[in-house]
Amino acid sequence: MKAYLSKSKFLKGLQCHKSLWLHKHEPELVSPPEESQQAIFDTGTEVGLLARNLFPDGKEIIFKEGSFTKKIKQTRELIENGAETIYEATFTHNNVLAMVDILHKGIRGWELYEVKSSTGVTDIYISDLSVQYYVLSGCELPISKTSLIYINNQYVKYGELNIKELFCITELINKIEENQGFVEDQLSEMNEILMGKCPGIDIGNHCDTPYPCDFKDHCWSHVPEYSIFNIKRLNTSKKFELYYKGILALSDIPDDYDLSSGQRLQVVSELTNKVVINKKAIKEFLDGIYYPLYFLDFETFMPAVPIFDGTHPYQQVPFQYSLHVLESKSAELKNYEFLAKEGIDQREELIKRLTSKIPDKACILTYNMTFEKRILRELSEQFPSYKDKLMSIHENIVDLMAPFQKKDYYTKEMKGSYSLKFVLPALVPECSYEGMAISDGGVAMNTYATLHLIEDKKEVEQIRKDLLEYCKLDTFAMVKLLNKLEEVIK
């Protein structure tokens, strides 16, 4: 029997025919998923399960149990036996396989619901529903609704989670029916592709749109680790314009090619080792810094489903800070830190501790102040009794990123970036995130978000230590960078 073409393969085929072909014929070439991808999958699973409460008491076709043939048979039997709601209802038509998140029997016919953890309707979701409709209508199931369920980012949680307010449902059947000709054309094209040789498709914008492709390690293996694709803030279409002209190395970019001054500096610096140190501008920046000096960094997590009162989906909720303090130029460096207990709303405790440590007229240094300022504003709105203190911190923030963002200090090791993760190893190589159990903010976020689910206390303790160590390095790195700026203007 011919293998099924699943809905997910159809969507991959829409993105790139080569991806579809490789999935079928050379699946071993798939790149291992990144940790951030796994966190997105986990969120999708959590949201999918929660959305079932909109149509409770359904019968579930267990994904992990049995063959697709068995699942299709189970679905048929459930329908024949009068089931009103089925989760993961499985169908096939013309060898295309679809598993429906929620299938519900309405007054006028069957209602098909696809659940997404995003906050809006996109073209790829319409294609997703279109192929499901193609399969179910091909099975002669009378369909009255084809809808997308997704997160309502305007919902603010107070008390019990209100599932009906948490989700939006958008009915799309008219659009989906219009799309059926397109689905049929695509399916016949994909069937031909699968029977032929691997399509000779070059890399392009499609490798990341709408999703990063699973075969990037394979298809992009000819691209050097540092190439035109690493030029910061260079438009993707311009990168491919260069690539299609055979230009991959920075050294091959024509001198008259249209680049911004920062991009040109990245290229020239890479080729000639050029270092920029604008002493006058750095001195002006340093003149705006005064003691006592507080180096502040927050860590946040962004649950799709709000956990704490007063928060909305995907709100950045602070759970940790590190604060390095220098009372005077010659004072001993001190560190204060806070890490909320996992799964508990300790924002007020975080505010109390933070505001008790920072006096009103202190100078506060952060790296990328937009982030810290936003967190402080949101906290002051949600905890108005601390507003004055929080906004005083907000007003006194100076952004240590500024001299690097303005390229007043630049070396080729920064690779066009002014992010701390590039600037620190470039200027203070002995102070590195390498080898740390938690080495970036994204990992810290995902780690904390699932920490309350870990039962092993020792493991939790170790992860908490890792989180503290990571955040502490962020503020210690700022201390070191400030020292570096002071040194270079001497």
Ligand code: SF4
């Ligand atoms: S990496 Fe790009 S070219 Fe290769 S299969 Fe994926 S989308 Fe197609």
